[in-house]
Amino acid sequence: MSTWRVRDAHAHDLEGIVRLWERSRAAGIEPVYALAEVLTSASEDIAVVAAVGDQIVGAAVGRRAHNQAWVVFHGVDDSWHGQGVGPALLAALETRVAHAGPTTLSALVPTAQTHLEAFRDAGFAEKKAVRYLERRLPVQRAEMALLAELGGRVLPRGLWDGVAGMRREKDLIEKRLVLPLAEPSLAERYGVAPPRAVVMFGPPGTGKTTFAKAIASRLEWSFVEVFPSRLAADPAGLAGALRDTFHRIAELEHAVVLIDEVEEIASHRRGDPPSPLQGVTNELLKIIPAFRERPDRLLVCATNFIRSLDSAFLRHGRFDYVIPIGLPDAEARRAIWTRFIPPAAASAVDSDALVHASEGFTPADIEFAARRASQAALEAAVRTGIAGHGDDAGGGAGTGPTAGVGPTTGDYLAAIAATRATVSEDVAAEFAEDTEGFGRV
Structure with a gap:
């Protein structure tokens, strides 16, 4: 030998x-x-x-x-x-x-x-009284440099649980997207093909980007957001930059990729001669099938204007689901308000009144109104030299047992009245029509 x-x-x-x-x-x-x-x-x-x-x-x-x-x-x-x-x-x-x-x-x-x-x-001694615990880091060191080049990141755990309310959307996304991707062997046993690409549509501010990030956090996958407006400045042109970006994304082991406001590069192709963006749309239509061939990745295309998307873009085979993300219902609004009301003030705030008054608000609208109320209450407390407001609906200063605990019902109602809803009644009605016409869940 x-x-x-x-x-x-x-x-x-x-x-x-x-x-x-x-x-x-x-x-x-x-x-x-x-x-x-x-x-x-x-x-x-x-x-x-x-x-x-x-x-x-x-x-x-x-x-x-x-x-x-x-x-x-x-x-x-x-x-x-x-x-x-x-x-x-x-x-x-x-x-x-x-x-x-x-x-x-x-x-x-x-x-x-x-x-x-x-x-x-070699002199090693076996240690019996030892328990081995491990946690696999979702992104290895060799991937971090590429992820940084792409402008991506590893999101903190817990974002999924942080999505307040929106139970219908969360249940749907949990079952259709997260479960098959998190348990691919189980999905294969039941003949379920894990999704590779989805469209999320709905009025502005309803949480489409938040859901995409929450999915990445829930799966513990890398998150990469592709910004067409930034790629347009690339010397290779928007189509070339888009192609190069997805080639590099293919090197990541696991990834959730978000293209927000996808209508910028996938709108209806029309006109003679063709518009410059038609070449970009054609490139994207080529990229999606190649993206779908790789496991452990999900493309999320988000849009506020699903009616403007090219019909070829939405056809079966490119996207597994077309998911509507609408305005939060009463239960969801209550959960969102709970996130922003300080615990010390919660018992003195009439949450039913806030939920009713904020009907038609997006999650972003509620957050804005809540922060506005907190800021106004803080400024009033400093201005008047007292610890805080009382719990009267009018929001005036008080000296009772609830004084000094934070914003009151009146503060919140005043902030709601001063906040213009992002989604008008006409837009909400259009979304209901789009849910029937385009939704595919």
């Missing part, structure tokens, strides 16, 4: 490390660290390989973390077990780690792994 030797890993050795990692999975042993983590550490931290000529028969990859280092991967080709390759790799890894300063070299191995002699021979 040929002689093996241990050496530092080089870039061309990564293929051999991938092969060893994949063989461990094929043997029914799920590695503790994902392949992306192993390859990142092999490229940027410490890695050694056992080679026979050009063939990689073993590898050990380490990662330094302050005064501790971890064995991220240790694998030996089955035909080379018992030849001393495993302990030699760990010893070489330890030597290289020691120069970096860590005082401990630790290893996590799957419970199904039986070849532990290499670790024991």
Whole structure:
């Protein structure tokens, strides 16, 4: 049998490390660290390989973390077990780690792994009274630079729960979009194809962008918003910039992509000669099918004017669902108001009056009125030199038990009266017609 030797890993050795990692999975042993983590550490931290000529028969990859280092991967080709390759790799890894300063070299191995002699021979002691907990970070380090170039980000967890009210829309989106995307194996078992692209339409300020962000937060996927107006300044032109942007998005592992005000680039194609934007619309119509071929991504196109979209853009096969996002009903308005009324003042505020007075308001309208009431109450308290207002409906100053707790019912009603609703009655009526004519859920 040929002689093996241990050496530092080089870039061309990564293929051999991938092969060893994949063989461990094929043997029914799920590695503790994902392949992306192993390859990142092999490229940027410490890695050694056992080679026979050009063939990689073993590898050990380490990662330094302050005064501790971890064995991220240790694998030996089955035909080379018992030849001393495993302990030699760990010893070489330890030597290289020691120069970096860590005082401990630790290893996590799957419970199904039986070849532990290499670790024991290398001086590792098994710690019994230890529980291993982990959380997989949704976006790996190698993706962060690309995400930053695209102007995307990883949104904080909890945005989904933060969407107040809108129960009908949330239930629909939870069932149609989130569930199949979050549980693809379960969806496949029932013959459900996870959605790849959807349109959300409705009056301005009803929360279409908020829902797109909440979906990304709920799935823990990267969020990228594409702004046609910004792409228009690209030297390649809007169509070329759009194509290049989606090529780069394809490199992300998971992503929710939002094109807001999509009517800017997907309006009805008409006119002879064709308008300059027709080429952009044609490009977008080509991009969507290619986007749909990749799993673990969702395109959300949002519009306030669904009637203006090109008929070819909305046809079956491009978008799985066309979802109306309308004005919040009474229950939703109550939930939204609850978010903005300070807890100390909540018991003194007549929420029924606020819900009734804000009928026809969008979530954005309610937020504006709530903040306006809070600001007015604060200014009045400072101006009059008292802690706050009383709880009378007129919003005058008071000295009773509720004085000083914050805005009153009167403050909120005054703010509502001074707030112009974003959506007029005519627009609301048009939306009801569009829901019947365009909605596809």
